[in-house]
Amino acid sequence: GEDVEQSLFLSVREGDSSVINCTYTDSSSTYLYWYKQEPGAGLQLLTYIFSNMDMKQDQRLTVLLNKKDKHLSLRIADTQTGDSAIYFCAENDGGATNKLIFGTGTLLAVQP
Amino acid sequence: NAGVTQTPKFRILKIGQSMTLQCAQDMNHNYMYWYRQDPGMGLKLIYYSVGAGITDKGEVPNGYNVSRSTTEDFPLRLELAAPSQTSVYFCASSSPQAGTNEKLFFGSGTQLSVL
Numbered sequence: 001g002e003d004v005e006q007s008l009f010l011s012v013r014e015g016d017s018s019v020i021n022c023t024y025t026d027s028s029s030t031y032l033y034w035y036k037q038e039p040g041a042g043l044q045l046l047t048y049i050f051s052n053m054d055m056k057q058d059q060r061l062t063v064l065l066n067k068k069d070k071h072l073s074l075r076i077a078d079t080q081t082g083d084s085a086i087y088f089c090a091e092n093d094g095g096a097t098n099k100l101i102f103g104t105g106t107l108l109a110v111q112p
Numbered sequence: 113n114a115g116v117t118q119t120p121k122f123r124i125l126k127i128g129q130s131m132t133l134q135c136a137q138d139m140n141h142n143y144m145y146w147y148r149q150d151p152g153m154g155l156k157l158i159y160y161s162v163g164a165g166i167t168d169k170g171e172v173p174n175g176y177n178v179s180r181s182t183t184e185d186f187p188l189r190l191e192l193a194a195p196s197q198t199s200v201y202f203c204a205s206s207s208p209q210a211g212t213n214e215k216l217f218f219g220s221g222t223q224l225s226v227l
Binding site (some may be wrong): 004009035039040042043044045047071088099100102103104105 | 116145147152153154155160170191202204215216218219220222
């Protein structure tokens with residue numbers, strides 16, 4: 001079945017770059033997503049990438065997709081304390097109902 | 113602009129009690145979803161609906177029921193609460209269109225403890 005895996009925790013210093021990694025298994029996914037969850041809140045879509053792209057840049061965010069290895073990464077440049085949150089990658093299941101399959105989430109802790 | 117509204121925000125249940133988690137969206141979205149979030153486990157899909165009158169099971173449907181009598185509302189029912197249902201529950205909605213990404217809008221969650 002489909003599976004999406006992430007490392008559980010990442011700690012960086014303010015101003016450094018953060019790289020959060022994700023691996024997925026469903027090669028029929030058409031889109032891959034990064035969601036951000038702040039404490040006590042629901043998830044919010046940060047960015048997404050279409051499966052035929054290998055890179056997407058959006059201000060401080062860079063998404064890299066290696067479709068051959070089924071590897072997705074999110075790079076946050078100049079990480080700020082406000083970036084501290086849980087980050088989830090997700091893939092759509094490629095089926096008619098386009099359900100999303102979420103990873104386990106990576107807790108990003110930004111040290112001042 | 114309310115988006116997706118979930119009630120209650122917190123609830124404590126005794127084993128065997130029942131309750132309904134409410135979810136409403138005002139964006140006229142056809143697709144609605146219920147997820148549960150457990151520590152270190154990510155989000156698991158419980159049930160989903162692609163429109164009024166249509167519901168289907170997700171990955172972890174056992175112990176839950178849903179209904180979708182209107183486009184706006186998608187309540188989740190727990191009939192006989194068990195400790196394994198202690199979790200944070202998120203409702204989400206989307207309006208997928210061909211050739212576009214499926215952005216999910218999430219509610220703020222319901223934290224449920226079954227003791």
